[in-house]
Amino acid sequence: MKCTASGVAQVLLIRGELIIFIQIHMIHRRLILHYGDLSDSSNLNRLLVKIQPDEIYHLAAQSHVRVSFDIPEYTGNVTALGTVRLLEAIRCSGHKIKFYQASSSEMFGLALAPQSEHTIFQPQSPYACAKVYAHWMVRNYRDGYGLFACNGILFNHESPRRGETFVTRKITRGLAGILAGTQKKLYMGNLDAKRDWGFAPEYVEMMWLMLQQEKSDDYVVGSGESHSVREFIEKTFSYAGINILWRGKGLNTKGVIDSLSPKLKKSTFLKKGSAIIEIDREYFRPNEVDCLQADIAKAKKQLHWQPKVKFDGLVKIMVDYDLKAVGIIPPGEGVNICKGKWFSHD
Numbered sequence: 001m002k003c004t005a006s007g008v009a010q011v012l013l014i015r016g017e018l019i020i021f022i023q024i025h026m027i028h029r030r031l032i033l034h035y036g037d038l039s040d041s042s043n044l045n046r047l048l049v050k051i052q053p054d055e056i057y058h059l060a061a062q063s064h065v066r067v068s069f070d071i072p073e074y075t076g077n078v079t080a081l082g083t084v085r086l087l088e089a090i091r092c093s094g095h096k097i098k099f100y101q102a103s104s105s106e107m108f109g110l111a112l113a114p115q116s117e118h119t120i121f122q123p124q125s126p127y128a129c130a131k132v133y134a135h136w137m138v139r140n141y142r143d144g145y146g147l148f149a150c151n152g153i154l155f156n157h158e159s160p161r162r163g164e165t166f167v168t169r170k171i172t173r174g175l176a177g178i179l180a181g182t183q184k185k186l187y188m189g190n191l192d193a194k195r196d197w198g199f200a201p202e203y204v205e206m207m208w209l210m211l212q213q214e215k216s217d218d219y220v221v222g223s224g225e226s227h228s229v230r231e232f233i234e235k236t237f238s239y240a241g242i243n244i245l246w247r248g249k250g251l252n253t254k255g256v257i258d259s260l261s262p263k264l265k266k267s268t269f270l271k272k273g274s275a276i277i278e279i280d281r282e283y284f285r286p287n288e289v290d291c292l293q294a295d296i297a298k299a300k301k302q303l304h305w306q307p308k309v310k311f312d313g314l315v316k317i318m319v320d321y322d323l324k325a326v327g328i329i330p331p332g333e334g335v336n337i338c339k340g341k342w343f344s345h346d
């Protein structure tokens with residue numbers, strides 16, 4: 001996260017539904033944490049009066065799409081109404097606070113790809129419905145009360161810090177477990193869903209950029225590429241030396257080992273022909289979003305923003321990290337992409 005040169009920045013971080021206000025004092029290099037919760041408006045009001053932040057990055061939510069079908073009411077309370085509680089707290093605080101809202105590409109739902117700022121939302125989950133509500137409330141507070149408030153419509157943003165139940169991290173950690181011999185198989189849901197996966201640190205730069213403009217506005221943020229879950233699996237495993245062959249259809253689909261790199265051929269538990277990917281209906285959703293792909297023309301033109309890390313690089317960054325985490329020396333191309341930037345794989 002970049003901070004304003006004036007020396008003091010206020011940043012809002014998420015951990016699930018719990019929000020943590022962070023004050024960064026650049027001069028003394030001090031980081032101050034304040035606890036808060038999106039379901040508790042009196043606490044939010046108090047915090048804003050106490051901290052008087054310049055900027056708020058509102059990333060907190062019940063953000064798991066599959067889980068939102070199990071807890072739709074809670075998702076609405078935190079993800080939709082939690083945003084209104086924050087907007088109201090800002091409005092009533094009387095301070096000039098710039099606001100960033102983490103809107104989501106899930107809001108597009110069934111809308112045809114590529115999706116832009118002009119695409120009409122067709123949400124397909126309680127999570128997406130909650131995000132649409134929050135998105136429109138941000139626009140209402142901007143238009144009605146003159147709040148400096150931006151919606152960043154982010155497509156899937158991944159990194160080694162991604163939660164372990166989201167598909168990319170589940171796959172890269174699954175690979176690491178299979179190579180380390182602690183996991184035999186990876187059980188997956190819909191392999192044919194397509195997503196626009198980008199590298200999260202680059203998207204954080206874009207969030208910051210939005211709040212540094214003269215006028216607040218809404219922007220789509222993505223890589224512009226779309227790939228299936230199946231492709232993510234193939235790339236992840238082949239980067240580490242396992243070529244996958246798909247057999248069967250639907251719930252009977254299996255990913256079997258087609259070939260192994262010379263180094264992996266010595267492994268006692270990896271054998272050509274054995275199934276390491278299987279399907280579990282548990283991971284399917286009542287409604288699915290089939291294809292997401294960002295049209296980032298506006299971000300390119302107005303903010304001169306364009307992501308450098310593409311699908312291939314993202315997979316390598318995540319695989320290197322998860323292999324290292326289980327004590328396996330990674331191929332290293334992902335480590336090199338990150339060297340001196342964003343974060344270290346150590």
Ligand code: G4F
Nearest residue numbers: 063065104105106154155156165166167188189190193283
């Ligand atoms: O990784 P996912 O769970 O992410 P999803 O649903 O696209 O949402 C993420 O990105 C959104 C857009 O930026 C955020 F708003 C949201 O908060 C979250 O961060 O699933 C991606 C795709 C889905 O189509 C899912 O059905 O992968 C498919 N999938 C197939 N097998 C699986 C699995 N997803 C998960 N989590 N686990 C599986 O085993």
